[in-house]
Amino acid sequence: xxxxxxxxxxxxxxxxxxxxxxxxxxxxxxxxxxxxxxxxxxxxxxxxxxxxxxxxxxxxxxxxxxxxxxxxxxxxxxxxxxxxxxxxxxxxxxxxxxxxxxxxxxxxxxxxxxxxxxxxxxxxxxxxxxxxxxxxxxxxxxxxxxxxxxxxxxxxxxxxxxxxxxxxxxxxxxxxxxxxxxxxxxxxxxxxxxxxxxxxxxxxxxxxxxxxxxxxxxxxxxxxxxxxxxxxxxxxxxxxxxxxxxxxxxxxxxxxxxxxxxxxxxxxxxxxxxxxxxxxxxxxxxxxxxxxxxxxxxxxxxxxxxxxxxxxxxxxxxxxxxxxxxxxxxxxxxxxxxxxxxxxxxxxxxxxxxxxxxxxx
Numbered sequence: 356x357x358x359x360x361x362x363x364x365x366x367x368x369x370x371x372x373x374x375x376x377x378x379x380x381x382x383x384x385x386x387x388x389x390x391x392x393x394x395x396x397x398x399x400x401x402x403x404x405x406x407x408x409x410x411x412x413x414x415x416x417x418x419x420x421x422x423x424x425x426x427x428x429x430x431x432x433x434x435x436x437x438x439x440x441x442x443x444x445x446x447x448x449x450x451x452x453x454x455x456x457x458x459x460x461x462x463x464x465x466x467x468x469x470x471x472x473x474x475x476x477x478x479x480x481x482x483x484x485x486x487x488x489x490x491x492x493x494x495x496x497x498x499x500x501x502x503x504x505x506x507x508x509x510x511x512x513x514x515x516x517x518x519x520x521x522x523x524x525x526x527x528x529x530x531x532x533x534x535x536x537x538x539x540x541x542x543x544x545x546x547x548x549x550x551x552x553x554x555x556x557x558x559x560x561x562x563x564x565x566x567x568x569x570x571x572x573x574x575x576x577x578x579x580x581x582x583x584x585x586x587x588x589x590x591x592x593x594x595x596x597x598x599x600x601x602x603x604x605x606x607x608x609x610x611x612x613x614x615x616x617x618x619x620x621x622x623x624x625x626x627x628x629x630x631x632x633x634x635x636x637x638x639x640x641x642x643x644x645x646x647x648x649x650x651x652x653x654x655x656x657x658x659x660x661x662x663x664x665x666x667x668x669x670x671x672x673x674x675x676x677x678x679x680x681x682x683x684x685x686x687x688x689x690x691x692x693x694x695x696x697x698x699x700x701x702x703x704x705x706x707x708x709x710x711x712x713x714x715x716x
Contacts (some may be wrong), residue, residue, distance in 0.1 A: 459561055
């Protein structure tokens with residue numbers, strides 16, 4: 356699963372990306388369109404449950420869940436019409452599974468804002484409108500062919516045309532598709548088109564060092580705007596986080612305490628991105644490794660086993676599953692089994708976040 360970092364130029368996207376991936380890349384010059392090709396990186400998802408598991412199960416290796424992040428060049432007004440190499444950048448967004456929109460919530464006379472003023476709500480509206488216009492253009496191009504196909508007796512073709520028509524009508528009211536109610540069948544029918552505004556979105560309020568917890572009026576305005584589409588907001592001081600990411604563990608803890616933070620905001624952001632993608636983790640735990648495996652919310656036991664190896668899904672027999680709470684209560688798997696707390700689950704079992712599993716295939 357991939358999340359694309361988007362935003363207007365000079366809002367701190369690349370600074371955030373470099374901090375997230377602990378990149379040592381030099382900072383780009385202070386002008387629009389400084390990133391031509393998207394950078395990609397992997398980032399671990401901090402999860403305290405791994406520490407709690409390894410406190411009771413000795414292991415040689417600990418492997419957290421990971422996310423793929425793509426730093427996409429700045430979008431400007433008119434991107435849907437090709438401004439600022441807009442079509443190329445919009446195509447990069449079409450390939451990701453979720454959008455992280457960085458919104459500037461800091462004043463700095465040395466950092467030029469492309470619109471000449473700091474107005475995060477206006478920035479959010481600009482990006483959203485460009486994505487809406489791009490989706491409209493895309494649908495207007497594909498609808499004639501879909502309409503011709505719908506005239507046949509193919510029920511799926513008819514469903515696709517009706518779903519696409521519903522999407523276009525919604526967009527013409529300047530509403531993103533993530534706010535449109537679609538049936539599962541309709542959603543499946545339009546998925547192949549990679550519609551930008553159908554992708555889940557997480558807003559990242561890039562704040563200055565005087566407002567690291569995001570309580571200032573600019574961030575509050577972002578939260579109010581995001582609430583309208585049911586999106587989450589995470590406040591991050593990208594400049595501070597970039598500095599923290601370069602420190603060793605002891606100095607990092609001291610700097611966090613000095614800033615009034617319990618953990619890097621990047622940890623909060625990674626977990627929020629995971630949720631935005633609709634992902635959750637389950638764990639395998641043994642002497643060789645304790646590992647978090649990424650699965651969609653709602654995945655069944657065979658699907659969860661399949662992320663380890665496709666044969667595990669095909670040959671699935673059953674799973675032995677217990678909770679972290681039971682591990683902490685009974686201390687060992689042997690005692691969990693002895694107290695009847697080890698569950699045997701079959702093919703219909705829907706995975707719960709944090710399950711600890713052994714698969715039988």
